[in-house]
Each structure stands twice: as structure tokens, then as C-alpha cells.
Amino acid sequence: MEPVFVRGLAKTFYDEARGEVKAVQGIDFECRAGEIFGLLGANGAGKTTTLRMLSTVLMPTGGSAAILGHDISTDPTAVRKCLGFYSASTALYPRLTARETIEFFARINQYPGDVKQRVDFLVERFGISHYASARVDRLSSGMKQKVSIARTVAHDPPILIFDEPTVGLDVLNALDMQEVIREFRAQGKTILFSTHIMSEAERLCDRIAIIHSGRILACDDLEGLRRATGERYLEDIFVHFVRGQG
Amino acid sequence: MAITFRWADIRLLYLRELRSALRERNIVVNGILVPIFLYPLMLWLIYTGITFVSGQTEGFASRMVLAGVPQEHSAALEEFKRDSRIELKTSSDPANDLRNGNIDLLAEFFPPEPGAPAADSDFRIQVTFDRSKDRSSIARDRFEELIGRYRDRYIERRAGTLGVSAAQLQLFWIETRNVATSRQMGGFILGLMLPLFLIIMVAMGCMFPAIDCTAGEREKSTWETTMTIATPRANVVAAKYLYVATMASLAGILNLAAMLLSMKSVMAPLLRGRAESLSFQIPLLSIPVILAVTVLLALFVASGMMILASFARTFKEGQSMVSPFYIAVFLPILFLQAPGIEFTAGLALIPVVNVAMVAREAIAGTFHWPLIGITLAVEALCVLLALRAAVAILRYEDFLVGSYGGSFGRFLRERLLGGRRRGRQ
Numbered sequence: 001m002e003p004v005f006v007r008g009l010a011k012t013f014y015d016e017a018r019g020e021v022k023a024v025q026g027i028d029f030e031c032r033a034g035e036i037f038g039l040l041g042a043n044g045a046g047k048t049t050t051l052r053m054l055s056t057v058l059m060p061t062g063g064s065a066a067i068l069g070h071d072i073s074t075d076p077t078a079v080r081k082c083l084g085f086y087s088a089s090t091a092l093y094p095r096l097t098a099r100e101t102i103e104f105f106a107r108i109n110q111y112p113g114d115v116k117q118r119v120d121f122l123v124e125r126f127g128i129s130h131y132a133s134a135r136v137d138r139l140s141s142g143m144k145q146k147v148s149i150a151r152t153v154a155h156d157p158p159i160l161i162f163d164e165p166t167v168g169l170d171v172l173n174a175l176d177m178q179e180v181i182r183e184f185r186a187q188g189k190t191i192l193f194s195t196h197i198m199s200e201a202e203r204l205c206d207r208i209a210i211i212h213s214g215r216i217l218a219c220d221d222l223e224g225l226r227r228a229t230g231e232r233y234l235e236d237i238f239v240h241f242v243r244g245q246g
Numbered sequence: 247m248a249i250t251f252r253w254a255d256i257r258l259l260y261l262r263e264l265r266s267a268l269r270e271r272n273i274v275v276n277g278i279l280v281p282i283f284l285y286p287l288m289l290w291l292i293y294t295g296i297t298f299v300s301g302q303t304e305g306f307a308s309r310m311v312l313a314g315v316p317q318e319h320s321a322a323l324e325e326f327k328r329d330s331r332i333e334l335k336t337s338s339d340p341a342n343d344l345r346n347g348n349i350d351l352l353a354e355f356f357p358p359e360p361g362a363p364a365a366d367s368d369f370r371i372q373v374t375f376d377r378s379k380d381r382s383s384i385a386r387d388r389f390e391e392l393i394g395r396y397r398d399r400y401i402e403r404r405a406g407t408l409g410v411s412a413a414q415l416q417l418f419w420i421e422t423r424n425v426a427t428s429r430q431m432g433g434f435i436l437g438l439m440l441p442l443f444l445i446i447m448v449a450m451g452c453m454f455p456a457i458d459c460t461a462g463e464r465e466k467s468t469w470e471t472t473m474t475i476a477t478p479r480a481n482v483v484a485a486k487y488l489y490v491a492t493m494a495s496l497a498g499i500l501n502l503a504a505m506l507l508s509m510k511s512v513m514a515p516l517l518r519g520r521a522e523s524l525s526f527q528i529p530l531l532s533i534p535v536i537l538a539v540t541v542l543l544a545l546f547v548a549s550g551m552m553i554l555a556s557f558a559r560t561f562k563e564g565q566s567m568v569s570p571f572y573i574a575v576f577l578p579i580l581f582l583q584a585p586g587i588e589f590t591a592g593l594a595l596i597p598v599v600n601v602a603m604v605a606r607e608a609i610a611g612t613f614h615w616p617l618i619g620i621t622l623a624v625e626a627l628c629v630l631l632a633l634r635a636a637v638a639i640l641r642y643e644d645f646l647v648g649s650y651g652g653s654f655g656r657f658l659r660e661r662l663l664g665g666r667r668r669g670r671q
Contacts, residue, residue: 013643057473059643082478090474091467095266108258109476135269155476 001069003190004031004054005160008063010188011049011139011214023049025214031159031190038205039068039194042237047194047213048087054192055085067159081110083150087163094137098128098147101136102195104155109155122150125137142173149180161182166200178204198234208234208242217241255477259420259494267455267493277451277493281501285443286508293512307333309348311340316354317629318367320641322396329390335380344376350385351375401545432509433610436526440505440600440609442538444498444581448544449575451497453568459606461564472648474552483640487548487633493543502536532608539601542625546597547575554654556639563637567654576577582606594620597628 011024024046025126031037035039039047052058054065054077064071070078092101102122106115123132126146130224131139136147162181168172182206195201200224201208209219218241226232229240267273310332315323326332337343340352353373359370372391377383398412405415465468472482505512508528528536551568559563578599587593589603600621607614642657650656 055474057470057646077476077478080474088468089467090471092471093262093266093468094466095269096262100265103310104258104262105475108255 001066003033003068004037004065004192006050006065008056009050009053009065010062011046011053011058012061022142023214024053024060027214027216029190029210029216029219033190033208034185034188034237036185036191036193036203036205038208039192039211040196040198040208040234041194041198041211042196042200042242043195044140045196045210045211047196048163049214050211051085051087051161051194051215052071053148055083055161056080057085081155082157083161084155084157085161085163086148086152086165088092088167089163092136092144092151092207095135096141097133098139098150099123099132100127100213102128102150106154109157111155113156113203118154118156124244141168142170142229145169145173145177149177154185157189159190159192163194164196165193165243166195166197174200197236199226202234210238213240217244250478252477252478252481255481256485256488260304263455263459263486263489264492267458267489270458273454273458273493276454277333277497278500281447281451281497282504285319285447286504286512289439290508290512299471301535306381308330308350308381309333309387310353310385310386311335311337311343311349311352312353312355313340314443316355316357316367317600318368319355319396319400322393326481327397329388329392332392336496341374344382347379347381350379350382351389353389363428384580389667407649427525429527430610432526433528436475436506436509437606437609440502441582442576443501443505443545443606444605445576445579445598445602446542447501448494448498448540449478449572450546452490452494452544452547452551453572455493456548457555457558457564457568459486459490460552460555461558461567464558467561469646473490480642483636487545487552487636490542490548490552491541494548499537499538499545502540526607529611531613532611535608536605539604539618539621539625542571542622542629543598543601545629546625548574549629549636553632553636553639555646556636556649557654557657561654587600589614591617591619591620595624600624 006027006029006037008026008028009024010022010026011019012022015021017039017066027046027050028036039050046146049058054067054072056072056079060073064073066072067079068082070082070092073080093104098102099119103115103119106118111118123129128143128146128150131143136144139147160181165177165181169177178200181191181193184205193201193205207219207220207221208225210217210225218228222234225234225237229237231237231240273646299605310330312323312325312334323334326334328520335343335349337349337352340349344352354372354374356369356370356372371393373386375386390392401415405412409417413636432559463472473479475482505524506528550571554567554571555564558567575598578596579602581587582599589607593603594617600617604618615645618625644650644657650660
């Protein structure tokens with residue numbers, strides 16, 4: 001079985017303003033070991049809900065999914081242990097220092113080796129050392145981003161989920177983030193990545209799933225999507241599928 | 247849903263909460279500094295203020311008209327003239343002057359009732375004053391003080407001429423004696439004040455951490471971060487709960503210690519020198535009893551506040567949810583300040599009130615063990631019920647994302663009573 005295996009995953013919830021909302025409507029996909037898998041969709045397409053279900057923040061109302069063989073509904077703690085989840089809604093604890101933050105996540109997520117060494121390595125790797133003892137609420141957004149990535153991988157998980165990781169970042173920080181994601185792939189990690197930025201998906205992803213209104217409309221590598229639509233650019237490919245759906 | 251606790255994780259999470267809390271100014275101020283300094287300082291200021299105001303009142307000279315003082319008792323008149331607190335006046339219409347506030351008191355001396363077994367020098371006095379005016383009431387107190395002293399000397403002189411004691415001369419004689427020791431008096435004063443402060447401080451020490459670690463986390467977007475760590479959610483909730491209860495217990499105990507240590511200085515302005523004669527100590531046995539009920543109270547208040555704040559999405563929503571509970575916790579205690587209330591089995595069954603009564607009795611050195619047992623059992627039961635409620639709430643996804651306009655009441659109405667049960671885990 002692939003490291004991330006999703007079958008018929010669905011999520012329906014009640015919204016006070018909109019009533020019953022079918023955010024995700026029975027999606028299927030797999031992520032292969034060591035690849036960057038992109039979920040590409042507009043705002044409200046169901047990307048974040050899907051990733052939140054995979055990271056066990058939300059419970060699915062239908063279907064199933066497994067991370068390294070652990071079912072997200074029946075074994076959520078094991079799922080959380082083998083993945084790192086990064087999103088704009090997972091902020092850092094403001095009153096801990098950068099070093100304390102990384103150490104806390106390494107310990108609580110049960111990093112198997114020497115935690116001190118791991119923290120030192122991450123502090124060095126992400127260039128955090130000169131502000132490692134500063135409280136997170138006193139750091140700039142670029143510094144926070146680095147600490148946030150370090151805490152995501154503190155326990156060295158084999159699966160990483162990045163939910164729109166470049167939202168709100170300036171161009172240079174966004175490029176840094178893409179570089180870091182590529183580096184994780186080079187280390188053999190499986191990466192599930194969501195974005196609404198076409199160029200980012202085009203540049204980073206080994207395979208792309210186009211998601212719209214809670215459904216996956218297409219899933220293939222860029223060449224496969226080009227062949228299927230006859231379009232060259234991802235933007236046109238995306239529009240092709242979404243308009244076709246409409 | 248079976249709940250499993252991993253204590254190593256709970257410890258890590260608990261220490262993370264505590265470390266964060268001790269770096270938050272509001273928590274340190276409300277949970278540590280206020281209990282230690284605010285109430286002792288506030289009480290000292292209040293008592294100093296009262297003393298100052300009463301000192302100002304005592305600075306007034308009481309204007310009195312003494313009418314018909316017999317010649318034989320001119321010594322009494324001299325005593326009144328010598329007292330700087332009294333200004334003797336003359337008036338052609340004293341009743342009217344008293345009504346208009348021109349004088350504070352009219353004392354009319356009369357001969358004894360006709361037919362009474364009295365000497366020629368005996369007298370009776372009719373005192374007229376206006377109780378609706380502070381100055382007039384003070385004038386009466388001063389008059390009674392001076393004339394009382396003169397009367398005692400006069401009776402002793404009369405008894406001496408008859409060869410009997412002053413007590414024998416009077417048909418009805420009252421002598422009062424206070425049998426309470428200085429320690430008992432100190433215990434009585436402490437028992438009136440400390441339980442009230444203990445409960446206020448536990449509730450206050452609980453409030454900020456309870457909101458901060460639930461609604462506050464949502465507001466700071468760290469809630470979802472916490473929800474993605476590799477430990478069962480029950481461990482997260484348990485660690486937060488223990489942290490809130492720790493802060494609440496700490497606030498209560500620190501306040502109690504600070505009040506005990508500073509009571510003599512705090513009460514000094516009010517007791518004016520008599521504070522030195524009082525002993526503000528509590529029996530050693532009362533320490534574990536008070537600690538036990540304080541911790542149980544903290545656990546109960548923490549669970550109540552965390553449940554109420556659990557759906558709030560912002561700190562403000564959390565405050566509006568928790569505030570009614572905060573008031574409800576210490577409101578019944580105010581009734582306990584009424585004199586003469588005894589600790590009964592009925593009171594031992596009322597949460598919070600029972601803790602105040604146990605603390606009050608323990609401070610005074612009284613231990614009704616069956617009632618203490620009932621109190622511990624009732625508080626423990628409340629904690630268990632609250633934890634059961636928390637476990638039930640944990641099964642709902644709304645708890646994870648925050649919903650219902652932050653209102654726990656709306657959650658109860660719409661989710662549980664309204665029958666909308668989707669999203670239950």
C-alpha cells in the first residue's frame with residue numbers, strides 16, 4: 001500500500017450560515033513514497049478540509065484513509081506520530097523560545113533518537129541559532145516560518161503535509177519554502193502539498209490532483225495532464241477541467 | 247470511547263502550559279502577585295480609610311445642652327467642661343435647636359421619681375438626641391461615657407456611706423468578661439475573612455488560565471497545532487486541566503499565606519494597638535485540611551470554567567462564557583458572612599459553601615470530621631461529574647474547531663437538545 005492511501009473520503013458539516021455543506025465528496029488518491037503530491041484547487045475547493053482529515057484534526061463523515069497503514073479514524077495517534085503538518089492555521093506557541101518549541105515537538109511526537117542533538121541539528125540547518133533563545137512572539141514572520149518548519153519535522157516524520165505553505169509569504173521566503181520542500185523530497189520523505197498557485201504546483205509537484213467543489217477532477221503528472229487536455233500550461237489545464245465540470 | 251492517559255506526555259504538555267503561563271504578565275499578575283499583595287494591601291487601605299474617617303468624626307466637638315444640673319453634682323458639669331470633645335451650649339429652645347442641628351444632644355437632670363427610695367442628691371437624666379444624625383449619635387456615646395464614669399463613682403461613694411459594696415447597693419448588676427483567648431479572637435477574625443478570600447482567589451486564579459488555554463489558544467491559532475501532536479486528545483485536555491487547577495490552587499494558597507502573615511499589620515489601623523494583643527495563628531492540623539479542600543475546589547472550578555470556555559473562539563467570548571460561573575462560585579459565600587451560621591450536614595452538601603465552612607472552622611481550630619468527610623466527597627463528586635461532562639464534550643468535533651458563537655449554552659441547546667448529532671467522533 002502507498003504511504004498515503006485515500007478512498008471515498010468525505011466530509012459534510014453544518015454551517016450556521018450555509019446549512020449543510022458537503023466540503024469533500026468521496027475523493028480517491030494515493031501518494032507514492034518519496035514524491036511531492038499536489039492538491040491544486042481554488043479557495044473553498046476542499047483542499048484544507050482534506051488535509052485536516054488526513055492530519056486527524058477533523059473526522060471524516062465518509063470513506064477512509066490510511067497513513068503508512070494507520071487508519072485516520074481508528075488510530076489517529078499513530079497517524080500523527082508519522083506525519084508533520086504545516087499550515088497557516090498551525091501557529092507557534094508565542095511564549096516559548098524557538099529552541100524550546102523545537103524540543104517540545106521532538107519530545108511530544110516521540111523522536112526516537114537523541115532530542116538534544118536533533119534540536120541542535122535543526123537549529124543549525126534552518127539558521128535559527130542567533131535567535132534560538134528568543135521568544136517566538138518577538139520573531140519576524142520569516143524567522144517564525146523557519147521555526148515552524150523546524151517544529152514540523154522535529155520528530156523526523158516520513159510523511160509531510162503542507163497546507164498552502166507559501167500563503168502570506170514574500171517572494172524570497174516563498175522560494176525558500178519551495179527549496180526546503182524539495183530538500184525533504186531528496187531525503188526520501190513523502191510530501192502532500194496543497195496550493196492554489198499554479199506556478200508553484202508546476203515547479204514542485206511530481207503529480208497533481210485538481211480538486212474542485214470537494215471532488216477530484218483529474219490526477220496525474222504534468223505530462224499526463226497535458227496529454228489529457230491538449231493544453232501546455234497548468235493554468236489552462238486547470239481551467240479546462242473546472243469549466244468542463246461546470 | 248476508551249480514554250488512555252500517557253503520563254509522560256501529560257507531564258510534557260503540563261510543563262509547556264506552565265512555562266508559557268509564567269511568561270504571561272496577566273497570569274503572573276492575577277495568579278501570583280494579586281493573591282500575595284492586592285488583598286492584604288486593599289484591606290489595609292480600607293481599614294486605614296475607615297480609621298481616618300472615624301478619626302475625622304471624632305475630631306468634632308459634640309455640642310450639648312445640660313439643663314437642670316443639681317448643685318450637688320456640679321463636679322459632673324466640670325468634667326463635661328474639661329473634656330475637649332464636648333462643647334457645652336445654652337439654648338432657649340433646645341428641642342428646636344436639636345431638630346435644626348444647632349446642638350447635638352439635650353440632657354435634662356430631674357430629681358428622682360416621687361416615692362422612690364432615694365437620697366436627696368440622687369437624680370435621673372433624660373437624654374434627647376437625633377439618631378438620624380451621626381454627630382448626634384456620637385454625642386450620646388460621649389455623654390454616656392462621661393456620665394457613666396461619674397455615676398459609678400457616685401454609687402461607690404453612696405455605697406461607702408451605707409457600708410455596702412457598689413454591687414450590693416444595686417438591685418441589678420451586670421459584669422461582663424470575655425473568656426476568648428487572644429488566639430481564639432484572632433482565629434475568629436481570620437475565619438470571617440479568609441474563606442471568602444480563598445474562594446475569590448481560587449476562582450480568580452482559575453479564570454485567566456482556563457480561558458487562555460482554550461479560547462486563547464484558538465485566538466492565537468495554536469489550538470490546531472496542539473491538536474496535531476502525537477498524543478491522544480485526552481492527554482492534552484488532562485494536562486490543560488491540571489495546569490488550570492494548579493494555577494487556581496496556587497492563587498488560593500498564596501493568598502491564604504499572605505493574609506495570615508500580614509493580618510496583624512492589616513488589622514492594626516482598625517484595632518488601634520489591640521492588634522498586638524491578638525494572635526493570628528492557625529492550628530497545624532488545619533493546614534492539610536485547608537490544602538485538601540482548596541485543591542478539590544480548584545479542580546471543580548477549573549473543570550467548570552474550562553467546559554464553559556471550550557467552545558469560545560476568542561478570549562472575549564471565553565470571558566463572557568466564564569464570568570457568570572465566576573460570580574456564581576463566590577456569591578453564596580457572601581451569605582455566610584451573616585452572623586451565627588453553623589456548619590451543618592445540609593451546608594456540607596452545597597459545593598463551594600462547604601469549602602468555605604471547612605476553612606472557617608479549621609482556622610478556628612474546630613474539626614467536624616464527618617462534615618469534612620462529606621465536604622471532600624461532595625467536591626470530589628462534582629469534579630468527577632465535570633470530568634464526565636468534559637469527556638462527553640470531547641467526542642464532538644465542535645470542540646476542536648470552536649463553534650456556536652463561542653457559547654456553551656448554544657452547544658447544549660442545538661447539539662444535544664436539538665438533536666443535531668453529526669460530527670460526533
